[in-house]
Amino acid sequence: MKSISHLDDIPSTPGKFKMDKSPYIHHRMRWHSSLAKLTFWSFLFMALIFVLFLRSPSSSPSSSSSQPQHLSDPSRRYLQNTNWGGPAWEKRVRSSARIRSQKGMSVLVTGAAGFVGTHVSAALKRRGDGVLGLDNFNDYYDPSLKRARQALLERAGVFVVEGDINDEALLRKLFEVVPFTHVMHLAAQAGVRYAMDNPASYVHSNLAGLVSLLEVCKSVNPQPAIVWASSSSVYGLNTKVPFSEKDRTDQPASLYAATKKAGEEIAHTYNHIYGLSLTGLRFFTVYGPWGRPDMAYFFFTRDILSGKPIPIFEAANHGTVARDFTYIDDIVRGCLASLDTAEKSTGSGGKKKGPAQLRVFNLGNTSPVPVTDLVNILEKLLKVKAKRNIMKLPRNGDVQFTHANISSAQRELGYKPTTDLQTGLKKFVRWYLRFYADGKKSAE
Numbered sequence: 001m002k003s004i005s006h007l008d009d010i011p012s013t014p015g016k017f018k019m020d021k022s023p024y025i026h027h028r029m030r031w032h033s034s035l036a037k038l039t040f041w042s043f044l045f046m047a048l049i050f051v052l053f054l055r056s057p058s059s060s061p062s063s064s065s066s067q068p069q070h071l072s073d074p075s076r077r078y079l080q081n082t083n084w085g086g087p088a089w090e091k092r093v094r095s096s097a098r099i100r101s102q103k104g105m106s107v108l109v110t111g112a113a114g115f116v117g118t119h120v121s122a123a124l125k126r127r128g129d130g131v132l133g134l135d136n137f138n139d140y141y142d143p144s145l146k147r148a149r150q151a152l153l154e155r156a157g158v159f160v161v162e163g164d165i166n167d168e169a170l171l172r173k174l175f176e177v178v179p180f181t182h183v184m185h186l187a188a189q190a191g192v193r194y195a196m197d198n199p200a201s202y203v204h205s206n207l208a209g210l211v212s213l214l215e216v217c218k219s220v221n222p223q224p225a226i227v228w229a230s231s232s233s234v235y236g237l238n239t240k241v242p243f244s245e246k247d248r249t250d251q252p253a254s255l256y257a258a259t260k261k262a263g264e265e266i267a268h269t270y271n272h273i274y275g276l277s278l279t280g281l282r283f284f285t286v287y288g289p290w291g292r293p294d295m296a297y298f299f300f301t302r303d304i305l306s307g308k309p310i311p312i313f314e315a316a317n318h319g320t321v322a323r324d325f326t327y328i329d330d331i332v333r334g335c336l337a338s339l340d341t342a343e344k345s346t347g348s349g350g351k352k353k354g355p356a357q358l359r360v361f362n363l364g365n366t367s368p369v370p371v372t373d374l375v376n377i378l379e380k381l382l383k384v385k386a387k388r389n390i391m392k393l394p395r396n397g398d399v400q401f402t403h404a405n406i407s408s409a410q411r412e413l414g415y416k417p418t419t420d421l422q423t424g425l426k427k428f429v430r431w432y433l434r435f436y437a438d439g440k441k442s443a444e
């Protein structure tokens, strides 16, 4: 008689298994049958464990030996996507980061689907540098705008990996696939007023996320040079103008500003202990096409067009509130010049081998404009009268004015802003009208 293999024991269609009539055979069959069932369920159980194992981020074939530390962390909700890794994914990462010019660099851009991140990534790619983007696509503002920026970058050949800077396993994997020479760190929780509503998001991205990134950067070989976004808000309640990098920055007016200031101190520590080359850029109210909908110039435009009143802040005794609005193209030039002049980090094997570069620059326009003028310009460009709702400057993070002294950036980076608010807003409005009129498709 033909012996019955275990595989043969498993009926492909239950109820269709033919039983033998002999009692001996019958007994054997029953024994075989229970053995078969046991084998079947054990196999199914093992298969399930195997599938779960493959899906786990820490043990995916793509992850490094280091375990994510965030599994019991409530901030894990920010880590939406653990779906990374595998040969096809690695190929995309490598191809995006491939250098195509002679003296090019390979840059990891965090926050690449953000406003500044998109512009910097596209500019680097255009001149032949290798660029890989990283973004967690959170919903602080309309994620479809971030997706549209991602699509723009995809067309330019920049792959934006979906992931969070707190995911150290992912960061390590990225460095394993590409030995990035530079990191342009722009991922952050932005906005001064929102910090009252969601303080934890600032701690998560601007503190924990920064440390996570620096931990990885200090331990990889070679260490990259890092350029990152600080903020003009670190000048806080200072009254001396224009703001110079030498001025005090110990009076932040918002938690946002406090996290950026803390970031500057954290940068000092990683430079001091591990020899990381670090450049912090204090951006002054950056605006332009593809901008952030939470910023005043952006939602003023939207609300003027829809006839909604706009809240315009004024200081005590009808005091003027003003900003050193800085156009995105000028900021991009400042970012690229910072990357170009960044010296190499000096550490290796996680240890500092010599003093490393540590810089902070103001990137502003040096020409503050009252918010009321911003509204006047928008009205003319949109050809719609704004409904002004004059309000007292709230005490929730706003400062009365900002004004950058840019002599240091001018000297060291060759930084020279060339766009006034009128010109820059004209470009923004043109983009805005096309983007929102054409179903978010055609704006460049």
Ligand SMILES: O=C(O)[C@H]1O[C@H](OP(=O)(O)OP(=O)(O)OC[C@H]2O[C@@H](n3ccc(=O)[nH]c3=O)[C@H](O)[C@@H]2O)[C@H](O)[C@@H](O)[C@@H]1O
Pocket (backbone or CB within 6 Å): 190, 191, 192, 230, 231, 232, 233, 234, 283, 284, 285, 286, 294, 295, 296, 297, 311, 312, 313, 321, 322, 323, 371, 398, 399, 400
């Ligand atoms: O320069 C910076 O460091 C900061 O610039 C902006 O912060 P902010 O200058 O407050 O930019 P907006 O929120 O666009 O406000 C611009 C001006 O409009 C005023 N404003 C804002 C909102 C509003 O409803 N009404 C109003 O008059 C503000 O007081 C401010 O003077 C960004 O939102 C921050 O992420 C960035 O770090």
